[in-house]
Amino acid sequence: xxxxxxxxxxxxxxxxxxxxxxxxxxxxxxxxxxxxDGTTTPVEGxxxxxxxxxxxxxxxxxxxxxxxxxxxxxxREVRRPDLLVWTEPDVEGGMTTTIxxxxxxxxxxxxxxxxxxxxxMMARPEARRGFxxxxxxxxxxxxxxxxx
Amino acid sequence: MKATASERAADLLTATFAALADPTRRAILTRLSAGGAxxxxxxxxxxxxxxxxxxxxxxxxxxxxVSRSRAAQARPCRLEPARLEAAADWIDRHRQLWQxxxxxxxxxxxxxxxxxxxxxxEGTAS
Numbered sequence: 001x002x003x004x005x006x007x008x009x010x011x012x013x014x015x016x017x018x019x020x021x022x023x024x025x026x027x028x029x030x031x032x033x034x035x036x037d038g039t040t041t042p043v044e045g046x047x048x049x050x051x052x053x054x055x056x057x058x059x060x061x062x063x064x065x066x067x068x069x070x071x072x073x074x075x076r077e078v079r080r081p082d083l084l085v086w087t088e089p090d091v092e093g094g095m096t097t098t099i100x101x102x103x104x105x106x107x108x109x110x111x112x113x114x115x116x117x118x119x120x121m122m123a124r125p126e127a128r129r130g131f132x133x134x135x136x137x138x139x140x141x142x143x144x145x146x147x148x
Numbered sequence: 149m150k151a152t153a154s155e156r157a158a159d160l161l162t163a164t165f166a167a168l169a170d171p172t173r174r175a176i177l178t179r180l181s182a183g184g185a186x187x188x189x190x191x192x193x194x195x196x197x198x199x200x201x202x203x204x205x206x207x208x209x210x211x212x213x214v215s216r217s218r219a220a221q222a223r224p225c226r227l228e229p230a231r232l233e234a235a236a237d238w239i240d241r242h243r244q245l246w247q248x249x250x251x252x253x254x255x256x257x258x259x260x261x262x263x264x265x266x267x268x269x270e271g272t273a274s
Contacts, residue, residue, distance in 0.1 A: 007239075009246040015257045023253060032259075033252035036245055113246055 007115040017081035017101040017109050024084060024099060025050050030058065038063055045070075050078055056086055073097070160212065164235045167211035172196070173204050177213060180227040184217075190225065 013020055023029040027046035034041040045059030045068075056073040076096070077085035084099040095115060102110045167173055176190055191201040205225055208214040212231040216223045 007242055009243060009250075011250045013250070013254060013257060015260075019257070019260070020253075023256065029256065032256040033249060035249050035252055037248045037252075111250070 007113075009113040011111045011113075012104065012108050013111060014107055015109055016107065017103055020101055020109050020111060021081040021084065025078075025080075034058055034060070036060070039069075050075065052076055052078060054078075160231070161235060161238065163211040164213065164231050167207050167213055168232070168235065170204070170207075173208055176201070176204060176208065177227060177232070180214065180225060181229075184224045184226045186222040186224050188222070 015023075023033070025048055027043050027048055030046050030048075031041050031043040034046075039060040039062050041058050041060050045057075045061075047055055047057040049055045052075055054075045056075055057070065059068050059070045061068045071088070073086040073088050075084070075086045077083055082101050086097055088095040088097075098114045100112045100114070102112070104110055168177075172194065175194070179185060179190060179193070187198060187202055187205060190205070191198045194201065205214060205216070209216060213228055215226050215228050217226065
Protein backbone atom coordinates (compact mmCIF):
# COMPACT_ATOMS: atom_id res chain seq x y z
CA UNK A 1 0.00 0.00 0.00
CA UNK A 2 1.31 3.40 -0.95
CA UNK A 3 1.69 5.92 1.86
CA UNK A 4 -0.23 9.21 1.72
CA UNK A 5 1.63 11.84 -0.29
CA UNK A 6 3.35 9.27 -2.46
CA UNK A 7 2.49 8.66 -6.05
CA UNK A 8 2.18 5.44 -8.04
CA UNK A 9 1.44 5.07 -11.72
CA UNK A 10 1.08 1.72 -13.46
CA UNK A 11 1.22 1.04 -17.19
CA UNK A 12 1.51 -2.02 -19.40
CA UNK A 13 3.52 -1.58 -22.59
CA UNK A 14 3.93 -3.86 -25.57
CA UNK A 15 7.71 -4.27 -25.45
CA UNK A 16 10.40 -6.26 -23.68
CA UNK A 17 11.85 -5.07 -20.38
CA UNK A 18 15.20 -4.57 -22.08
CA UNK A 19 13.77 -2.28 -24.75
CA UNK A 20 11.75 -0.31 -22.20
CA UNK A 21 14.77 0.06 -19.94
CA UNK A 22 16.77 1.35 -22.91
CA UNK A 23 13.97 3.76 -23.82
CA UNK A 24 14.13 5.18 -20.30
CA UNK A 25 17.92 5.50 -20.28
CA UNK A 26 19.14 6.32 -23.81
CA UNK A 27 19.04 9.92 -25.10
CA UNK A 28 18.01 8.92 -28.65
CA UNK A 29 14.93 7.21 -27.17
CA UNK A 30 14.22 9.77 -24.41
CA UNK A 31 14.10 12.62 -26.93
CA UNK A 32 11.06 10.95 -28.52
CA UNK A 33 8.77 10.85 -25.51
CA UNK A 34 10.14 12.43 -22.33
CA UNK A 35 7.94 15.47 -22.81
CA UNK A 36 5.45 16.85 -21.16
CA ASP A 37 2.98 17.46 -24.01
CA GLY A 38 3.68 20.77 -25.69
CA THR A 39 7.45 20.48 -25.20
CA THR A 40 10.39 18.92 -26.98
CA THR A 41 13.37 17.31 -25.28
CA PRO A 42 16.30 17.87 -27.66
CA VAL A 43 18.77 15.01 -27.70
CA GLU A 44 21.76 17.37 -27.25
CA GLY A 45 20.27 18.55 -23.93
CA UNK A 46 20.07 15.04 -22.47
CA UNK A 47 22.84 13.71 -20.21
CA UNK A 48 22.74 10.10 -19.06
CA UNK A 49 25.57 8.81 -16.87
CA UNK A 50 24.03 5.43 -16.20
CA UNK A 51 25.51 4.35 -12.87
CA UNK A 52 24.69 4.96 -9.20
CA UNK A 53 25.75 8.56 -8.48
CA UNK A 54 25.66 9.41 -12.20
CA UNK A 55 23.70 12.39 -13.55
CA UNK A 56 20.46 12.20 -15.53
CA UNK A 57 19.70 15.60 -17.00
CA UNK A 58 17.06 16.74 -19.48
CA UNK A 59 16.16 20.14 -20.92
CA UNK A 60 12.55 20.50 -21.96
CA UNK A 61 11.72 23.25 -24.42
CA UNK A 62 8.25 24.74 -24.56
CA UNK A 63 7.07 24.59 -28.20
CA UNK A 64 4.83 27.65 -27.84
CA UNK A 65 7.31 30.20 -26.43
CA UNK A 66 10.75 28.56 -26.64
CA UNK A 67 11.31 28.75 -22.88
CA UNK A 68 13.22 25.83 -21.40
CA UNK A 69 13.22 23.93 -18.15
CA UNK A 70 16.17 21.88 -16.96
CA UNK A 71 15.66 18.82 -14.79
CA UNK A 72 18.63 17.37 -12.97
CA UNK A 73 18.48 13.97 -11.33
CA UNK A 74 21.02 11.58 -9.87
CA UNK A 75 20.76 7.83 -10.37
CA ARG A 76 20.65 5.80 -7.17
CA GLU A 77 20.13 2.29 -8.53
CA VAL A 78 20.62 1.03 -12.05
CA ARG A 79 19.75 -2.61 -12.70
CA ARG A 80 18.96 -3.41 -16.31
CA PRO A 81 16.36 -4.55 -17.17
CA ASP A 82 14.16 -4.37 -14.09
CA LEU A 83 14.98 -1.42 -11.81
CA LEU A 84 15.83 2.25 -12.12
CA VAL A 85 15.95 4.68 -9.19
CA TRP A 86 16.85 8.37 -9.25
CA THR A 87 16.49 11.35 -6.95
CA GLU A 88 16.04 15.00 -7.77
CA PRO A 89 18.43 16.72 -5.35
CA ASP A 90 17.23 20.25 -6.28
CA VAL A 91 13.79 19.49 -4.93
CA GLU A 92 13.52 20.15 -1.22
CA GLY A 93 13.97 16.85 0.61
CA GLY A 94 14.99 15.07 -2.61
CA MET A 95 12.14 13.61 -4.66
CA THR A 96 12.83 9.95 -5.44
CA THR A 97 11.49 8.10 -8.48
CA THR A 98 11.57 4.31 -8.67
CA ILE A 99 10.71 2.56 -11.94
CA UNK A 100 10.14 -1.19 -11.79
CA UNK A 101 9.75 -3.30 -14.93
CA UNK A 102 8.07 -6.70 -14.75
CA UNK A 103 7.58 -9.13 -17.62
CA UNK A 104 3.97 -10.24 -18.03
CA UNK A 105 4.48 -12.65 -20.94
CA UNK A 106 3.07 -12.23 -24.46
CA UNK A 107 5.59 -9.46 -25.07
CA UNK A 108 3.98 -7.26 -22.43
CA UNK A 109 5.81 -5.48 -19.66
CA UNK A 110 4.36 -3.77 -16.61
CA UNK A 111 6.01 -0.49 -15.69
CA UNK A 112 5.37 0.85 -12.20
CA UNK A 113 6.47 4.38 -11.50
CA UNK A 114 6.59 5.15 -7.79
CA UNK A 115 7.56 8.56 -6.42
CA UNK A 116 8.10 9.73 -2.89
CA UNK A 117 8.47 13.22 -1.51
CA UNK A 118 6.83 14.86 -4.51
CA UNK A 119 6.62 18.62 -3.95
CA UNK A 120 3.08 20.00 -3.78
CA MET A 121 3.78 22.96 -6.06
CA MET A 122 1.07 21.75 -8.38
CA ALA A 123 -1.49 21.75 -5.61
CA ARG A 124 -2.95 25.19 -6.23
CA PRO A 125 -6.71 24.97 -6.73
CA GLU A 126 -7.03 27.32 -9.68
CA ALA A 127 -9.93 25.42 -11.11
CA ARG A 128 -12.98 25.21 -8.90
CA ARG A 129 -14.66 21.92 -9.50
CA GLY A 130 -17.57 20.19 -7.86
CA PHE A 131 -16.93 18.43 -4.60
CA UNK A 132 -18.36 15.14 -5.78
CA UNK A 133 -16.07 15.14 -8.79
CA UNK A 134 -13.06 15.69 -6.55
CA UNK A 135 -14.04 12.90 -4.22
CA UNK A 136 -14.66 10.53 -7.11
CA UNK A 137 -11.27 11.31 -8.55
CA UNK A 138 -9.71 10.67 -5.19
CA UNK A 139 -11.54 7.34 -4.84
CA UNK A 140 -10.31 6.36 -8.33
CA UNK A 141 -6.82 7.27 -7.25
CA UNK A 142 -6.86 5.26 -4.03
CA UNK A 143 -8.47 2.30 -5.83
CA UNK A 144 -5.60 2.36 -8.25
CA UNK A 145 -3.13 2.55 -5.37
CA UNK A 146 -4.57 -0.48 -3.63
CA UNK A 147 -4.81 -2.34 -6.93
CA UNK A 148 -1.13 -1.88 -7.67
CA MET B 149 14.57 24.92 12.75
CA LYS B 150 11.48 26.67 11.43
CA ALA B 151 9.54 25.07 8.62
CA THR B 152 9.54 26.95 5.33
CA ALA B 153 6.29 27.82 3.53
CA SER B 154 6.73 24.98 1.06
CA GLU B 155 7.41 22.52 3.89
CA ARG B 156 4.19 23.65 5.56
CA ALA B 157 2.32 23.24 2.28
CA ALA B 158 3.76 19.74 1.92
CA ASP B 159 2.75 18.91 5.51
CA LEU B 160 -0.80 20.12 4.83
CA LEU B 161 -1.02 18.03 1.70
CA THR B 162 0.31 15.00 3.58
CA ALA B 163 -2.32 15.53 6.31
CA THR B 164 -5.02 15.79 3.64
CA PHE B 165 -3.91 12.57 1.97
CA ALA B 166 -3.67 10.74 5.29
CA ALA B 167 -7.17 11.88 6.25
CA LEU B 168 -8.59 10.81 2.88
CA ALA B 169 -6.96 7.39 2.97
CA ASP B 170 -9.80 5.94 5.07
CA PRO B 171 -13.17 4.76 3.66
CA THR B 172 -15.18 5.85 6.75
CA ARG B 173 -13.76 9.36 6.54
CA ARG B 174 -14.51 9.54 2.82
CA ALA B 175 -18.08 8.41 3.55
CA ILE B 176 -18.38 11.17 6.17
CA LEU B 177 -17.22 13.72 3.61
CA THR B 178 -19.73 12.45 1.07
CA ARG B 179 -22.49 12.79 3.66
CA LEU B 180 -21.35 16.34 4.49
CA SER B 181 -21.33 17.28 0.81
CA ALA B 182 -25.14 17.06 1.04
CA GLY B 183 -25.14 19.60 3.91
CA GLY B 184 -23.96 20.16 7.49
CA ALA B 185 -24.62 17.50 10.13
CA UNK B 186 -24.03 16.85 13.83
CA UNK B 187 -21.80 14.04 15.09
CA UNK B 188 -24.97 12.14 16.06
CA UNK B 189 -26.37 12.42 12.56
CA UNK B 190 -23.06 11.43 11.03
CA UNK B 191 -22.78 8.36 13.28
CA UNK B 192 -26.23 7.01 12.26
CA UNK B 193 -25.34 5.14 9.04
CA UNK B 194 -22.22 3.55 10.57
CA UNK B 195 -21.85 0.60 12.93
CA UNK B 196 -19.46 2.74 14.95
CA UNK B 197 -19.62 4.43 18.33
CA UNK B 198 -20.01 8.17 18.51
CA UNK B 199 -16.49 8.34 19.97
CA UNK B 200 -15.09 6.55 16.94
CA UNK B 201 -16.89 8.96 14.62
CA UNK B 202 -15.65 11.91 16.71
CA UNK B 203 -12.10 10.66 16.26
CA UNK B 204 -12.52 10.49 12.49
CA UNK B 205 -13.97 14.00 12.48
CA UNK B 206 -10.98 15.30 14.45
CA UNK B 207 -8.64 13.87 11.81
CA UNK B 208 -10.72 15.54 9.08
CA UNK B 209 -10.69 18.83 11.03
CA UNK B 210 -6.91 18.77 11.45
CA UNK B 211 -6.57 18.16 7.72
CA UNK B 212 -8.73 21.23 7.05
CA UNK B 213 -11.38 19.16 5.29
CA VAL B 214 -14.10 19.75 7.86
CA SER B 215 -14.91 22.65 10.20
CA ARG B 216 -17.16 22.67 13.26
CA SER B 217 -19.39 25.51 14.34
CA ARG B 218 -18.83 26.83 17.87
CA ALA B 219 -22.18 28.64 17.86
CA ALA B 220 -24.58 25.76 18.54
CA GLN B 221 -24.17 23.24 21.36
CA ALA B 222 -24.37 20.27 18.97
CA ARG B 223 -21.46 21.85 17.01
CA PRO B 224 -22.55 20.77 13.51
CA CYS B 225 -19.81 19.79 11.03
CA ARG B 226 -19.38 21.45 7.70
CA LEU B 227 -17.41 20.49 4.63
CA GLU B 228 -14.40 22.64 3.65
CA PRO B 229 -13.99 21.73 -0.02
CA ALA B 230 -10.88 23.78 -0.88
CA ARG B 231 -8.39 21.33 0.60
CA LEU B 232 -9.95 18.34 -1.09
CA GLU B 233 -9.83 20.10 -4.42
CA ALA B 234 -6.18 20.97 -3.87
CA ALA B 235 -5.40 17.29 -3.24
CA ALA B 236 -7.45 16.12 -6.25
CA ASP B 237 -5.84 18.73 -8.52
CA TRP B 238 -2.40 17.67 -7.42
CA ILE B 239 -3.16 14.03 -8.21
CA ASP B 240 -4.68 14.91 -11.58
CA ARG B 241 -1.79 17.00 -12.76
CA HIS B 242 0.86 14.66 -11.59
CA ARG B 243 -0.85 11.62 -13.08
CA GLN B 244 -1.40 13.49 -16.35
CA LEU B 245 2.32 14.15 -16.69
CA TRP B 246 3.21 10.47 -16.46
CA GLN B 247 0.24 9.43 -18.56
CA UNK B 248 1.28 11.73 -21.40
CA UNK B 249 4.88 10.59 -21.11
CA UNK B 250 4.01 6.90 -21.33
CA UNK B 251 1.49 7.56 -24.12
CA UNK B 252 4.31 9.06 -26.14
CA UNK B 253 6.52 6.11 -25.21
CA UNK B 254 3.85 3.79 -26.65
CA UNK B 255 3.86 5.81 -29.88
CA UNK B 256 7.62 5.60 -29.98
CA UNK B 257 7.50 1.82 -29.41
CA UNK B 258 4.96 1.46 -32.23
CA UNK B 259 7.33 3.34 -34.53
CA UNK B 260 10.20 1.07 -33.51
CA UNK B 261 8.06 -1.98 -34.29
CA UNK B 262 7.19 -0.48 -37.67
CA UNK B 263 10.90 -0.14 -38.36
CA UNK B 264 10.88 3.65 -38.53
CA UNK B 265 13.30 4.14 -35.66
CA UNK B 266 15.43 7.24 -35.83
CA UNK B 267 13.94 8.35 -39.15
CA UNK B 268 11.75 11.17 -38.01
CA UNK B 269 13.19 14.31 -36.49
CA GLU B 270 10.35 15.44 -34.23
CA GLY B 271 10.98 15.13 -30.52
CA THR B 272 7.42 15.21 -29.27
CA ALA B 273 3.93 14.13 -30.08
CA SER B 274 0.85 15.83 -28.73
